[in-house]
Amino acid sequence: MFIHPSASIDENVKFGNNINIGANVFIGKNTIIGSNVTIQNGCEIGIYVGENDAPLIIGNNSLIRSQSIIYSGSSFGDNLITGHRVTVREGVKAGDNLQIGTLTDIQGNCFIGDFVRMHSNVHIGKYSTIGNFVWIFPYVVLTNDPHPPSDFYMGVSIKDFVSISTMSVVLPGIIVEKDTLIGAKSLVSRNTREGTLVAGNPAKEICLASKIKLKDGSKKSAYPWRRHFYRGYPVDVVNNWKAEFNI
Amino acid sequence: MFIHPSASIDENVKFGNNINIGANVFIGKNTIIGSNVTIQNGCEIGIYVGENDAPLIIGNNSLIRSQSIIYSGSSFGDNLITGHRVTVREGVKAGDNLQIGTLTDIQGNCFIGDFVRMHSNVHIGKYSTIGNFVWIFPYVVLTNDPHPPSDFYMGVSIKDFVSISTMSVVLPGIIVEKDTLIGAKSLVSRNTREGTLVAGNPAKEICLASKIKLKDGSKKSAYPWRRHFYRGYPVDVVNNWKAEFNI
Amino acid sequence: MFIHPSASIDENVKFGNNINIGANVFIGKNTIIGSNVTIQNGCEIGIYVGENDAPLIIGNNSLIRSQSIIYSGSSFGDNLITGHRVTVREGVKAGDNLQIGTLTDIQGNCFIGDFVRMHSNVHIGKYSTIGNFVWIFPYVVLTNDPHPPSDFYMGVSIKDFVSISTMSVVLPGIIVEKDTLIGAKSLVSRNTREGTLVAGNPAKEICLASKIKLKDGSKKSAYPWRRHFYRGYPVDVVNNWKAEFNI
Numbered sequence: 001m002f003i004h005p006s007a008s009i010d011e012n013v014k015f016g017n018n019i020n021i022g023a024n025v026f027i028g029k030n031t032i033i034g035s036n037v038t039i040q041n042g043c044e045i046g047i048y049v050g051e052n053d054a055p056l057i058i059g060n061n062s063l064i065r066s067q068s069i070i071y072s073g074s075s076f077g078d079n080l081i082t083g084h085r086v087t088v089r090e091g092v093k094a095g096d097n098l099q100i101g102t103l104t105d106i107q108g109n110c111f112i113g114d115f116v117r118m119h120s121n122v123h124i125g126k127y128s129t130i131g132n133f134v135w136i137f138p139y140v141v142l143t144n145d146p147h148p149p150s151d152f153y154m155g156v157s158i159k160d161f162v163s164i165s166t167m168s169v170v171l172p173g174i175i176v177e178k179d180t181l182i183g184a185k186s187l188v189s190r191n192t193r194e195g196t197l198v199a200g201n202p203a204k205e206i207c208l209a210s211k212i213k214l215k216d217g218s219k220k221s222a223y224p225w226r227r228h229f230y231r232g233y234p235v236d237v238v239n240n241w242k243a244e245f246n247i
Numbered sequence: 248m249f250i251h252p253s254a255s256i257d258e259n260v261k262f263g264n265n266i267n268i269g270a271n272v273f274i275g276k277n278t279i280i281g282s283n284v285t286i287q288n289g290c291e292i293g294i295y296v297g298e299n300d301a302p303l304i305i306g307n308n309s310l311i312r313s314q315s316i317i318y319s320g321s322s323f324g325d326n327l328i329t330g331h332r333v334t335v336r337e338g339v340k341a342g343d344n345l346q347i348g349t350l351t352d353i354q355g356n357c358f359i360g361d362f363v364r365m366h367s368n369v370h371i372g373k374y375s376t377i378g379n380f381v382w383i384f385p386y387v388v389l390t391n392d393p394h395p396p397s398d399f400y401m402g403v404s405i406k407d408f409v410s411i412s413t414m415s416v417v418l419p420g421i422i423v424e425k426d427t428l429i430g431a432k433s434l435v436s437r438n439t440r441e442g443t444l445v446a447g448n449p450a451k452e453i454c455l456a457s458k459i460k461l462k463d464g465s466k467k468s469a470y471p472w473r474r475h476f477y478r479g480y481p482v483d484v485v486n487n488w489k490a491e492f493n494i
Numbered sequence: 495m496f497i498h499p500s501a502s503i504d505e506n507v508k509f510g511n512n513i514n515i516g517a518n519v520f521i522g523k524n525t526i527i528g529s530n531v532t533i534q535n536g537c538e539i540g541i542y543v544g545e546n547d548a549p550l551i552i553g554n555n556s557l558i559r560s561q562s563i564i565y566s567g568s569s570f571g572d573n574l575i576t577g578h579r580v581t582v583r584e585g586v587k588a589g590d591n592l593q594i595g596t597l598t599d600i601q602g603n604c605f606i607g608d609f610v611r612m613h614s615n616v617h618i619g620k621y622s623t624i625g626n627f628v629w630i631f632p633y634v635v636l637t638n639d640p641h642p643p644s645d646f647y648m649g650v651s652i653k654d655f656v657s658i659s660t661m662s663v664v665l666p667g668i669i670v671e672k673d674t675l676i677g678a679k680s681l682v683s684r685n686t687r688e689g690t691l692v693a694g695n696p697a698k699e700i701c702l703a704s705k706i707k708l709k710d711g712s713k714k715s716a717y718p719w720r721r722h723f724y725r726g727y728p729v730d731v732v733n734n735w736k737a738e739f740n741i
Binding site: 394 | 536596661678722723725
């Protein structure tokens, strides 16, 4: 266990084993951190805003890169990995194996499944619900207010295996069904159908996503992406996917 | 008054009463800070770039969240609240009750009225003029160069009560008239008419904004938003709005 | 030479003359820094991720503004200037006089020529190739994955003198030819022709860029921009441009 002498750790913080805390890290009371966790320089973890006493829970085997800020009142499963300078407000309930890219901003009060991967500079509005194995690429915004500004929120729902390409916006209350591919720079203003490609401003259904071929010369379908993309997933997960597609 | 021992405060900085300065904060000469002000960890305030001697003025009752950077040569009224990691360059003249969201980047040399609320990751180009009670949502960009790169700037003008939805761009020199609603992901290339909804790429006038109904089941008009949205505004302001609409 | 006492500098770091290192700066082993270099507060430079031993090289006369993060395994020529909180991953090979704006995120494994200027909040995907004298404005994204997520990358190629206006996306594998102007909020899905304006979602060729007139009243062509815009370029470079256009 290493804690840099410049770090400021509340005396009530609970740690597992094998903890590595960088310089100028702040960790607030009511924070519970698992084993094998690294929190890099300049992070502020468990910022307490006085609204309730819900703890911040960080699972085992997690890496929080430098200058990140995570408020109290959220829970993350095991194997959390963040980029630099992520911001996470209170009320997030996230599963295992979440990856949050550099500069990504999670506004709080949302549900995130397992194996979700957010790239850099993603904006997750409050009241979003994100399934499992979802990919969200840079500068995507999930919205929540149908007539901004207001006090009436309609969070979006992103189902399993969805891939949202860069700089797309999903409008309030929209349901993006399983295995949808959202093309780059789309404005998603209607619910999507499972397994389709939608694109444009406003987004329209273009075709079944399965009609998109890999550009590696193999002429195989690029979607559902779990037909061919296995990087970083556990063997049992990959084997299930291979069985699903008779690979 | 609390100043963290790791903070570095120039001896000429002027403070009011009840000041709270976090760890590793830097405050440069020529900075004037009001009373009841909190500046959180890692902020750099009053960075002096040697171009002129204009001070940085921060009003009373202000909260500057961690890792924010504000240069010298700007002034902010009372009740400034920032998110984390905001950047503000020199030459901003802002009124009271400004809110600046996390990661928002104000490039300097602009005017900002009272009660303006910028959400996360907004980009305000130089020479912008923003009225009172304006809302600017995430990833909005106000531009200034009609033929980039050039040395000829045409700032945009955003009038009172305008709401600019997420990921919209306002082109150089455009005037967005009072009570305009700009839809998500719009490219605003023409001046708008007061009280209208514009949307699209390029943005077109869709209808009077007042035709948009609240989705809370009340069937009331959602715009002008001050008909129904009062969160965080003073009682006298709200009473004026209620009188305006006979509420 | 000034090194703030709170800075943490690996003993193997090599410095030129006249070095200025701010508070809480971290510099990792295998970092080689030229002369007349300032690294401001809170930067992390030469972060070593253990994949190879390639050094980080920062040229002479460079300024790295506060809270920036640059990994090991890249090289930058002389006169590098960054904004605040830039992020640069490993494998960047950049020429002289690069400017990287605040919050810009360079994902690594890319080539960048001389005199490239990236504004705030630009996202450069891996495997991008950027020529000389290129301008990239805020919230531009250069992509690389034709069917995200996948392991097959097609970097984009941006040729000399290109100007990419704010919030545009360049799709994977696209070649943006010399002197192209990309309009604001474009989705560039086809290779461009030299000296043209493309704009829209998807972007279409609008006209020769040379047909765009300066709005300063001079009625001169605004493009190629080197006909009229010389700020910050060396005299010999500007003289060549003037000769090219008989100015």
